Amino acid sequence: MNKRLVIALTLLLLLTASAFAQDNPALTIHVVQRGENLFRIALQYGVTTQDLAQLNGIANVNSIQVGQRLLVPVQPGVSVQTHTVQPGETLQSISGLYGVSIAELAALNDMADPNSLHIGQVLNIVPGVPAPVEVSQPPPAADVPEPALLSAAIDVPASSQQPITVIHTVLSGETLFRIAMAYGTTVNAVAQANSLTDSELIYAGQTLIIPDIVPPQLAIDLPAPVTGLEVMPLVLLEGQTGRFRVMTGTAASVSGTFLNSPLNFASEADGTRSTALVGVPVGTAAGVYPLSLTVADASGAQIPVSANIQVVAGGYLLETDILLIEDRTNLLDPAVEDAEMNALRQVMSRFNPERYFVGAMGLPAAATITSSFGNSRSYNGGAVQRIHTGTDFGGVPGTPIFAPAPGRVVVADTLNVRGMATVIDHGWGVYSGYWHQTERYVQLGEMVSAGQTIGTMGATGRVSGPHLHWEMWVNGVAVDPMQWAIFSFS
Ligand SMILES: [Zn+2]
Structure with a gap:
């Protein structure tokens, strides 16, 4: 699948709408953490609980789940912006991307230990200079990606920030307004792209073309010969499957451990792509766990690569x-x-x-x-x-x-x-x-x-x-x- 589409899919769910275009209503996405409730989250962003509930179609304000992604409106004039940590990013690389010091980032995000940064973590950012979003090139023709929500492909140069088209599958309870807001676009743009004559008439399961989405800047910091690290989904769920994929510039063999178990990597593309699937056992406590990899290249060099991976509760009955x-x-x-x-x-x-x-x-x-x-x-x-x-x-x-x-x-x-x-x-x-x-x-x-x-x-x-x-x-x-x-x- 087109890597840029994958990035965009990630984005939709995880990144701020405000990063896409200045003219659109500012929204950010908040991933519910352990111990949080809707009241506390509302307080944090200076919005009302009712607004949050309405925007997210939440009927019972007492019922939100760890890992749930909430749309949060950002008040005009308040420059809250968030960044979702991607595989290969470090606090240092993110600091460079936004022009914010590591100390500021740590303080803004209540991080006692900067090494606790994990993939999928949503960081509050106060940008020194807002990253400009240029929409100069026409979007490529729409093609339909397979569903790969929450995946991230990062072997795309961060400079290729051109607008792309993505496909959104309508979920139960969604409105065109909410979808447009989440993608940082307008109801009209989505309606037009899908030849919708009545913007009220969408249904769960319908696929919509969302035009002109600009992928986010990434700040990847990986050791050679590693050119990419994918974690899918970005946040793993108790009882579910995850995929770790390592891309290398030259043939390499990859080994590693996660959740205290050895990983088994399968090699493809002449040894430049190694994939390990992992099952997160039911009963795994929600938390952040180390992923430790060793990449051995043809010269015999052993390059360590590590990342922190979040596991959230499966919510079983x-x-x-x-x-x-x-x-x-x-x-x-x-x-x-x-x-x-x-x-x-x-x-x-x-x-x-x-x-x-x-x-x-x-x-x-x-x-x-x-x-x-x-x-x-x-x-x-x-x-x-x-x-x-x-x-x-x-x-x-x-x-x-x-x-x-x-x-x-x-x-x-x-x-x-x-x-x-x-x-x-x-x-x-x-x-x-x-x-x-x-x-x-x-x-x-x-x-x-x-x-x-x-x-x-x-x-x-x-x-x-x-x-x-x-x-x-x-x-x-x-x-x-x-x-x-x-x-x-x-
Ligand atoms: Zn059974």
């Missing part, structure tokens, strides 16, 4: 008193559970450097989702002891199950807890599992293609009734499968 089918309660025995888990973990933690998946995955069933990933669960009136490690689709026995992406079958077995089970290796440390089947149509070792019918739903194993449990593992960690149906990690 509690699901109590699931009633298992009567004769299945013996399957709650920890010994039975552990033996099965250990055997599966062996298989699903391997790293296969070959990638079979491309882009976002499909869904494994044309059926209703009956339970989401990450919920804490209790069975038959017992204590809440288990986390739901997949997404459930309800359906009568015999409902077809599809492979959501290409891969190789590495488990085709009948297990105690999971019943008739299939596991597909999609490469790059990504595995998907299909539990509780009544029929299986694939063999161990077989390559399957996206959309292929691999079996049918059933009620085998530890179940309360017939359904498909779809599970995804990334680098040895169970993650939310639904993220894979929306984002492209290839």
Whole structure:
């Protein structure tokens, strides 16, 4: 995908609208931090709680979440500006970009330790000289990017600040006014670009062309031969997948750790692009964690690269008193559970450097989702002891199950807890599992293609009734499968 589009997508969500154009109403985006509430945020920006709630479509002012992005109007005359920290940026490079001293930046942002800067952090900036925004070149023709919100590609020279066109997918509750404001453009400009005759008539899921967006200045400071570092999404979520990608000018091999686990990097583009996928385990405390990388080039030099990465809470639910089918309660025995888990973990933690998946995955069933990933669960009136490690689709026995992406079958077995089970290796440390089947149509070792019918739903194993449990593992960690149906990690 066009790198500039990626940057712009990042931007929309994260950067100040005021940085784009002086004529438009000034807005900034505030990422809700732990311990904050709407009242405190309103106070911080000198606006009313009601204004904030209205602008962001918040019905219950007591209900905001850590990591949530809020549009905040900036008072005329108040030169609040924010900068969202990108991979490769340092306090020093940001200081240079805005002409603000490191000490001022630290003071403005209550940073006791300047080394605590993390990717995705939103810094308040009081610019010495506002960065001029030049809109001199015509935008390139619109093309439709794949959804890659919150990703950042930074291997674009900071000087290429020309206006670009981006695609916005309308979310439920959004108005054209709010969208235009968020992008620092006008209702008229968006309406015109999309031939909308009635600006009231937009709907959730509609894609809108947003013309003439100017990417932000970046202040990348990376050691040679590293030319780029991508972190997607910029802020990781508990229970979800993230992607670290290192670009180098010459062939290099990359290793590293995150959340105390080794990363597995796959190499592409003649060794100049290395990608590691990471699963953030459910239960990971919200906080800032170090990403430590070592880039080894052809000369044998070992170049350390580090960054701080924020993890925010996944906001998972509690699901109590699931009633298992009567004769299945013996399957709650920890010994039975552990033996099965250990055997599966062996298989699903391997790293296969070959990638079979491309882009976002499909869904494994044309059926209703009956339970989401990450919920804490209790069975038959017992204590809440288990986390739901997949997404459930309800359906009568015999409902077809599809492979959501290409891969190789590495488990085709009948297990105690999971019943008739299939596991597909999609490469790059990504595995998907299909539990509780009544029929299986694939063999161990077989390559399957996206959309292929691999079996049918059933009620085998530890179940309360017939359904498909779809599970995804990334680098040895169970993650939310639904993220894979929306984002492209290839
Ligand atoms: Zn399930």
